[in-house]
Amino acid sequence: MLPVRCFSCGKVVSNVWEEYKQRVAEGEDAAAVLDDLGVVRYCCRRMILSHVELVDTLAPYQ
Numbered sequence: 001m002l003p004v005r006c007f008s009c010g011k012v013v014s015n016v017w018e019e020y021k022q023r024v025a026e027g028e029d030a031a032a033v034l035d036d037l038g039v040v041r042y043c044c045r046r047m048i049l050s051h052v053e054l055v056d057t058l059a060p061y062q
């Protein structure tokens, strides 16, 4: 689960996660996708770049 907002500036970032994930999986450059989605501040970019999706991994143990 990606946090809804950037911890540093409060910009909503959760709405770009699905498109980012899909486009990177299709081979697009991550930096270009983030630029295109309007995630330009590095505080917001690290929210997405450093995110590891654990929800499916942890779900069986809940």
Ligand SMILES: [Zn+2]
Binding pocket: 006, 007, 008, 009, 010, 011, 041, 042, 043, 044, 045
């Ligand atoms: Zn930010």
